[in-house]
Structures are given as structure tokens and as C-alpha cells.
Amino acid sequence: MKRLAAVVALLGLATTTAACSGGSTNTPGSGGGGGGGGGGLFTTIDVTRPGLEATAPANPYNPKGNSFVGYNAMRIAWVKNHLTDPNQATPGIAASWEIAPDNSSITLKLQPNAKWSDGQPVTADDVRMSIGIAYTQGSTAFSITPGAAGAAADVEVVDPQTLKITQDMANPSPKFARGVLDTTVLPAHVWSSVLPTDFWDKLKSARGEGGDAEKAREEVTALGEKVIAFAPPKDVSAGPFVLERVNPSEALLVKNKNFFNAANVAPAQVKFLNYTGNEQIWNYLTQGKLDQAGFTATPSDVMKRIEAASGNEVIRGYSPVAVGMAFNQSKKPYDNVHVRRGLAYLIDREQVTKVASPEGGTAAATTSGIHQKAAQAWIPETVPQLEPYKPDVAKAEEEFKKAGLAKKDGKWTLADGSAWKVSMHAPSGFSDWLAAQENIKSQLVTAGVDAEVVTTADYPLYLQELAAGKYDVGFWLMALGPAPYDIFQRLYGASNGWTNVGNKVSHSAAGKNGNWMGGSEEIEVGGEKVNPGELTGKLNSVGAEEAKPIMAQLALAANQDLPVIQLWDYVNTQFVNNNRFTGWPHDDELLRGGGNVLMSGVWIQQGLIKAKQ
């Protein structure tokens, strides 16, 4: 869920449009002073969060905190953007780790020379306390929710450099190690006051059952608020940089001389420029101001200008996210699979992608519930069996007729003769989704299906109303890899009625417990009845090889049943400038990281980025 939140936040941001303001106009030069020497000033933006807040604390859990993950906030390791393996990572605070073959535990070996910016060493106790703090925030591996899959059972400090974290094998998850590695490390000598002395005892009782456990869980969750509000007197960082100052237009970080790989960190200073909307990022980029910026939805003409600016380069990589047009099947006529298929034949996805996301997306090859690149890696034999739903008006009409719809005066009406209008919803800031829906509307209207686009004020409200079943059709992020369960739970998870608690999958009726998609509990795939939610639930506990046939079955199910029409698969576009720094990675696995991670910080701390001579 954390990963999903991150993707959602990133995409939300990438498509945010907001009123723009002047912002910072400082020109980054190559001869920046201060810091610990090296290659000058590195200018970037925090693409995960618009709007700097000068008074916010250097707290990575604070939504507005001036903690930039990869720069002045460190994680145990940096999870990679691997196509299929969720547990691959590059070293962070942990220099190396060992995952037990059955995924039951992970043993971390910390960097021997890791120090905080105030000179104190980074120890296993710091990591243990950080895990405690992660529990208060309910992360994937450190969850106290009863029955949560892939949660840790024990955290043991073996020696000052070694920790062993054991998974609760009652309900294991193949991505347990990822959850552990993707945890922020905080200094115990600064943060320890946040957790009460009896915290670990409380945690133990929270993992139990009964009234005491419930009370303990409430206490741990309540600590979460305290963690979010905590303001360290000054930034103490184990990362390559430490926060120097923030004003409304920029945040300045200087090199942390105590960082374990400081010798290979090229920039002496890092500046994060403030922005409120994409338009401002485009502006910075066309002026060549930024050394790096993460994924930002960009129209083609603007992209051309960005590419034309001196030194700019656009690196394109794999992004395990797709967007689909999702149906509320409790609303008529979307309960009828033929209507959904008819719409799939009507909508030209190439055209939609061309209009809506020409630079940041590839038209979906078909609806499989999985990104086309990941599909080739996981289920290459199944891909050719999938119906491609190429635009075909005749087939669409055939499907509509099968569904009992009728065409009167060139317009399709419902079976009972009443008017049919495809009402599509999108949050108003998401310009690419809006452009897509506007294009779909025009395609549908041309084919005689009345359609409209309706906006909702913002993304949280959109998700809330979508979950409440207020919309007929809405856009939905899906295929959130790399873990197979994460990919398919977007189609056959809680939003479609299946909840997975304690490795037991149960189904709620449409309109209950967040089931807004309202699909049937059992669907027929190739003449065989399957329960897609149960299949998806299985993905949470099986290994990669066992997962493949299940994924093939689910891809076929999604392809025939069409709970969503997959529209485009996102492309991770990264913007870099070669005038001041070089050495940008082009490797897919390094171009994208865990939630809220600013990958440029990771590249810098690995010593990949070099100052241009």
C-alpha cells in the first residue's frame, strides 16, 4: 500500500496543475562555494511534492517535511525498479544483506563507516529505533494490522553492525525483504524521545489478540501523529547532504562531510527549487536550470523545447504503472461484459495516448492488468492469446447488440430505450487524464455513444467518491509492479470486493467494504469458472515460478472480463542536464526507486554523478 501511495503521489503530482507563481530564479553555476568541496551546486526539484514549506521540520514522515529522500534522508537500501523481482536493491545504510531462502528473515550488515552529520556513528540501534518508528506509520513490513501479509515478527540486534529481521511466517509475503529495505533510518540520539521506553513491549502485545492487543495497537497508531509532528532541532543526516536552510523559493543542502562515501559525492551543495505546478517545472527545464528532474507529464511541444535547451537530455525508462478506464459494474449498462467489450473495441488507445500522454506513455497493447513490458517478462506465452481489442466499429456494434443495446437515430440507447451517456470522471488537476477523457468522449460521440467528462476538485476527493460508488466510469492506476500481487490487486483486490486478511481472501458484495467495481465473484475464463480475487490472493504467498501460471490466468481473466480498459502504460521520463554534471544512469533499474525516493540523490551518493571538468 505504501508503494501504491508513492506511485499515486508521484502521478498525482506529475499531473497536477495549479496556479503558478514566480518561484526562484537563481542561476545554478558550476563554482558553488561552501560544503565539503567538490563540483559545485546541483539544482533539482522534489518531484514527489510540490511547494516547499520553509517552516516544516527535517522529518521524512512529515508530508511537508524538508527531508529529501536520497539526499538528507537515508533508507536501509534503495529498492530497484526491477521488472520482476521486488527484493532487488542497491546498498544504502546497509552495505549488504542476506535474505533467507524461504524469505523468513533478512540479515542486514550496516556500512562500517556510516556516520551521522554530527559525527556519531550509525549503529544497529538507530536502525532498530527507525523500524519502531516505521511501525507507528504502518509500513508494509512493519505493520501491526492483524493478518497483514509480509509483516515482521521480530527485530534482533545481533551486534552494533548487524540486525536480523524475521518475518511472521503465519502470513508471509514474497516482498517482505523489500518492505524492510525500503525503510528510512533516523538517528536514535535525536529521535529516541518520540518512542516511549516501553515501546517494544507495547508492540509485542499489539501483535497479540484480544482487548489488550487492540488497546496496544491504538497506542502505537497514536504515536504516528507524534512522529509526523516531531521537529528535530537541526537536521542530522546520514545521507550525502544535510539541510542548511529553506526559504519559500528554495531549499539549500550542503555536503555531509561525514557521509561514508563523501569522497565520491560530486556536488558541494544541492538546491531544491520550489514549484507549484508542472508548468513551472517546464519553465525551469526549458531554461536549463535543473540538473535533474523526475517524471513530469509534458506535452510534445514543450518536450521539444526542453530537449532543445543547452545540455538537456531526456532519459526514458520503465515505469511499472498503467492507467485504465474502470467501470462501476453495479451501474447499468456496465454490468454487462458485452458493453465493456464494445467500448474496448470503440476506443482507439493509440489516439488517446497520442493526445493525452505522448511523452509519458505507450498505448496499452491490450487489457491484461499488467504493464506490457512486465507481461513479456512474466507471461510471454500468454500475451499472444490475449484479445488485442483493436479499434473495430463493427465488432463494437456486435457487442452492444449482444448486450441488448439499441441504436436509434444514430445514437445508442439502453436496452429499455432510455438514454445512455458514458459519464467519465477525473480529478481536475490531472491534465493528462482530462485530455484522455476528452478524446475518448469525442471518439464515443462519433460512434453514436453519448459521453461526458466530469471533474472532481482534487485527487483525494476523487478516490473517496470513486470508492463510494458515485461514478459510473473513472480512471484508475493499475499494474503497479513489480510484485505480482501488487499488479493484480488493483483489479481483483479490495476495490473489487476481495479483502486479504491473514492470508484469507473474502469477498464483499458490491457497494460494501470499498467494493466499488462490483465485478462478479466468479468469472468464466476459457470455459472455466475462476475466482480472480482468490487467485490474486494466492500471488501474495507464492514464489516467482508458481506465480507465473496464476498471472497468466489473471491476465486472461482481465482481458475477457474487462473490469477496466487498459489505456496506456506509463513511461518513466527523467530530465537531466549534461552541462554541469555527467554520468547519468540509463539503466531502467536505477531510474526509479521506492516511494518518495529522489533517485538523483541515490545516483550522487553511489558516486555515479561526476562534475563536468
Added chain:
Amino acid sequence: MSATLVPEAASASSTMRRNFWRGVWRVMRRKPSRMAGVLILIGFVLMAVVGPMLLPEHLPGDTNAITQPPSWEHWFGTDPQGRDVLSLVISGSRYVLLTAAVTALITVVVGTGIGLFSGFKRGRWDTVLMRVTDMKLTIPGLPLLLVLATVWQFGSPLQMGLVLGLLGWGGVARAVRSQTLSLRERGFIEAARGLGLSTTHIIGRELLPSMAPYIAMNMLISVTGAVYAQVGLFFLGVLPYESDNWGVMLNLAVFQAGAMITPSALGYLLAPLLAILLLTLGIVLVVDAMDEIFNPRLREE
């Protein structure tokens, strides 16, 4: 007696009316810009009434010509859906102008009604109504609209006009009240009272006509106010999306097409701006003409 008086009065009023229109014509001719103003306003009204009838309900888009700069084929270029920007401005004008008209009507009717009643009656009613007006005037309009937009979706131009009108009558009410207070002490009103004419007659026939030019000018000015307010709200993206609304066009031009960065989207940004500018210009010119028509001192110069 009344039998002889009536025809005389009728012929006198028809002569006055003739003189009035002759005066109007003279005033209009004196500055050609005033004629231009009238033509602009007529143009906009035609655009809003007839324009959308000439265009298809859903404007066709050409995905091979997305966000094109102005050309002979598309005078203001195309939008990010490949639709003609000029057609979008025309089909969007109905919502904008209808809202503006409703706003102006409500502003004037409510503002004048309250102002007249308050100024003529005076006393307790005046105190109560003016305090209400004061309170209304202290509420800042745009922030209130932003808050209202979160709870009320202004789906139709009538709703939008109603809200803007109900937010905008304060100034007119205050001004009309002060005019009424000053006029009601004048000799001709006293004479009318002395003649035993009814209150309805005094207000309808004596007071209102002397204030008509003032009210008419306020009405036109509130049209521009309503256009700015609604376009502003749509631009900020707080109102439901209507692809051909001028404010949405501005929003999409800046935030979707990147008009501040790429010149190809400039036409998309400029077209609705020009429409607003032209409409304002037309109103300013007509108000200038009205000022002279109704103001005897200016007429004599």
C-alpha cells in the same frame, strides 16, 4: 379636462422620445469608437445566440493537428485535442455571456429594488437593509466563490449567474439608495407628492427614469465583472470542466498545452483573452456613449 390633456401629453412624450433617439444618434456619430462599441456588443450577442447553432454539438478534433499555431485554416490555431480554437471560443461564449446577463439582471433588479426601497422609505427599514448591504459588501467575493465552489457545482450558466448576481448587488444598492435620498428631496418629487400621486407613480415614473442611465451603466459594468469572476474561477480549476468555456481554455492553455513556454499554444491562450478584452472594450465604449446621452452637461459641450 382630462380628455384634452391626454392627447397633448401623448404627443409631448412621443416628441421627447424622437428627440431622445435623435440625441442618441448624434452622440453615437460624434465618436466612431462608440459605434464600434455597439457593433462589438451586437457581435457578441449574435455569437452567443447564433454561433453555437452553426457549429456541431461536439466540435470535431484532428489528432494529427494537436496544439497548432494560428494558420489560415485555424485563425487561432488548435487546442490539445486538435479542435479549432475559434470555434471553441464561439461555442463557449453562450455560457459566459448568459451567465453575465443573468448576473447583470440580478445585480440590477436586487440592487435597485433594495436601494430604492431603502432610500424612499428611510427609517427602520433603511437601517436594517443598509446593515445587511454593509455586511454583504465586507465579504470578499472571490474567496467566497472559491469556498462556494467546493460545495456547489455551478453546472448551468443560470446557477452561476444567480450566485454571481446575489454576490454583486451591494454596490448598486448603496449607490441607488444615495441617489434616491438626494432625489426625493427635490422639487419635482415634492410637486408630485403635492399632486397626490401614488408612491408607485412617484417611484416608477419620477424616480426611476432619472436614475435609469446610472442603473444601465451599472448593469453593463457588472457584465464585465461577471465575465472576469467566472472565467477566473474556471481558470483556477475549481469549477466543473467544460472544455469550451473560456476560463477552462485559459487553464488548459497554460497548464496542459504550455502556452507560456511553447509559441504553438499561444493562439489557444490568446483567443479567449482577446474575446474578454474585446467584450470589455465594447462595454466601455457603450458606457462612454451612455454617459453623454444621459448627462446634459456633457451633451452641451
